[in-house]
Amino acid sequence: MTVLKTRAELRSDVGLRPDAGARLGPRPDAGPRPETRLRKAFGPLHRCGSVLVVAAPLVIFGLFFLYPVGALIGRGLIEAGRLDLSGFGDVLGRARFRRIIGFTLWQAAASAGLCLLLGVPGAFVLYRCRFPGVRLVRALVTVPFVLPTVVVGLAFRTLFAQDGLLGSWGWDGSVAAILAAHVFLNYAIVVRTVGTSWANLDPRPAEAARSLGAGPVRAFLTVTLRELAPSIAGTACIVFLFCATSFGVILILGGGQYSTVETEIYRQTADLLDLRTAAVLSIVQILLVTVVLLVAGLLRRRNEVTIELRRASGTARRLRWTDLPAIAVTAGAGVLVVVPLVVMVVRSLHTPDGLSLDNYRALGQVASGNVLLVPATTAIGNSLRTALTATVLAVALGLMLSMALSRRPRALAARRFLAGVDAVVMLPLGVSAVTVGFGFLITLNSGPLGLRGSAVLVPIAQALVATPLVVRLVLPVLRAADERLRQAAAVLGASPVRVWASVDLPIMGRALAGASAFAFAVALGEFGATSFLARPETPTLPVLIGRLISRPGAANTGMALAAATVLAAMCAVVVLLVDAVSSDARPGPGGF
Structure with missing residues (x-):
């Protein structure tokens, strides 16, 4: 049975006031097509916002991914100013x-x-x-x-x-x-x-x-x-x-x-x-x-x-x-x-004296018998802070990119451009983290981007790794949304920001919550680029584990296992929260 809704009910569905569309006069089916009204309602503000939503992430990817990777590759292929x-x-x-x-x-x-x-x-x-x-x-x-x-x-x-x-x-x-x-x-x-x-x-x-x-x-x-x-x-x-x-x-x-x-x-x-x-x-x-x-x-x-x-x-x-x-x-x-x-x-839990918590206790102290420069508790704090910062950056970038990539422009050139943006955003998943980390060291050391030695480099590198995962989790949800909901909201008088808040945000809310938790977990365990960028006095927990593994000795191995168990438990808690808070935020088709 088909259910016909009144205009007041339609306004309520998209979160608008009952009188939001009163000034529009005739019924929508008596005037121009919804797509035309949508463009007129948004106007230059919509076009400017769309450009910024795409441009801001691309600038960040260009400065902190394409530039360092390209510079490292260029140093290996350019001799005496010429391509070799x-x-x-x-x-x-x-x-x-x-x-x-x-x-x-x-x-x-x-x-x-x-x-x-x-x-x-x-x-x-x-x-x-x-x-x-x-x-x-x-x-x-x-x-x-x-x-x-x-x-x-x-x-x-x-x-x-x-x-x-x-x-x-x-x-x-x-x-x-x-x-x-x-x-x-x-x-x-x-x-x-x-x-x-x-x-x-x-x-x-x-x-x-x-x-x-x-x-x-x-x-x-x-x-x-x-x-x-x-x-x-x-x-x-x-x-x-x-x-x-x-x-x-x-x-x-x-x-x-x-x-x-x-x-x-x-x-x-x-x-x-x-x-x-x-x-x-x-x-x-x-x-x-x-x-x-x-x-x-x-x-x-x-x-x-x-x-x-x-x-x-x-x-x-x-x-x-x-x-x-x-x-x-x-x-x-x-x-x-x-x-x-x-x-x-x-x-x-294995120690020379049998099963005990000695390996975990050793993580909390710096002694002559181990290779810890700082206690593992400090490394845990560093990991949590950098992962939280990286998550904020990754979610902001991934949200903007998902909103842009979810659109279906009519122009062939625009569709190809968005397809190219999608491919560029996915590159951090496959490009060597070692390349990215070492590229940071040789490029971001002078000028306006002289961030070498700065604590912000680690969360930036982690955010680049986590952003593709955010996009792959949120984008399919936005693409599957009915475009007519946005058109109806615009016809009823909603501004572009109101359309986003009343239509897009509720649709992707659960997926965004799940993507945020996954981004946090991935940033928490990132090792490749962080091993290059983390300073000796401010290691993350994965870097500390790698340092312990690289040194022989039963004590170092026991502490590495204890630290790995702590890190695994932290990641497990995050994943369990993902399914508890956003059980319906399943990865989209072809996503993760």
Whole structure:
């Protein structure tokens, strides 16, 4: 049954006063089209605001991302004031670097494939089925995604060490340990992204296939899988990207035997000061990232259109006996998620005198027997302050970018420009954090941007890493919103700011809350760029953990495990709050 609303009811729906549109005279259907009235109502103010919303984030990205990265690459490729591309031949002509590039691609593809094999059944169980505690399980499987890679590497090294729980497997320093750690980190991306799309699927086509004689497997392959294909493919691209640019996991678990482009950039920059080789490798990585982001963007837009046009939503159902294979795979993945963390916590309690809290107590003091320059409590305070600042910056930038990118201009040039902005914003996800951190040091050291040694560099670097995640969480929600709500608000006399406050903000409120919490967790655990920028007297907790890991000794290892446990607990609390406060803020199609 169609329900026709009066103008007063429509004004109430968009939060306006009953008399807000009285001066408009005739009914909307008697005058110009709503789009025309919208443009007239907003006028130059709307156009000026749109330009500022796009320009401000681009200026910040240009100054604090493109400029440092470009300057570092330029130092490696420009000799005596002229462009010198011979470095490509020197680097790519060496077998060692070709092996590093090949291993980077191979392990990323293998990790993405394993994540899909385990994550798709998990998406079905956690988003298509209903059982007690499902929201808690969703939150728990998300915890590894926001953990610092240095913590994950330490947890798996403890698990597979000779004296570890699985030391008999012989995986210490092996490729298998690296793949397991990457699946641990990225399993939640597949579950949450594919699960969100699956939860929105209309169940009737699959039910029709079943009624026509198709079995469960055939109905899944011929109907459900085809509808999920864009989401699955886009998620695979993102997981591939994260695994290809992994830093802490390879650095700790590779044991010097295995290197990726990311860790080799760090080695050439920090250890050998060979900027030419580092620049060539950075360009190779940027090209790889660009290709992956373009493919992921195409798949994401296709999936967003599919979700937007879909009107019927699937409903979660109770578990059935036929779901046992998916339940078994999900349970196995759950073991992979839980066991490394439990082992890390238990080992943090081990001391020469037995189980005790001595490792945690040692974090609170600076003694001659450890390498702490400041107590871990100070590092925790530094981490919280910088993460909070970074979150404010990331949310502000991500909100402006999401508002701009959610618009659908008619002009082809404008649409292409916004697509280019979207691609640029995603680059920090794949460009080496080492490149960004070292670029900060060599460029922001003089003139108006002479911020070298300033405490603001760390939150800025962390905000650049977190901003793409904010965009990917908020943007799909805005794109799925009905444009007619904004048009109705403008027709009824609302100003551009009022339209944003009464229409856009309520629509994206939950997603924005979730994005803020995720940005805080990611900034809290950022290690790559922060390891370059944090001063010795003001380390963050991940930097302190890396410092402890790099020094031999049972005391340092015990304190590293204790500090990693504290950091993991802080990230877990943030993730649990995400699902408690914004349980409906699920990642959008192709998002995170």
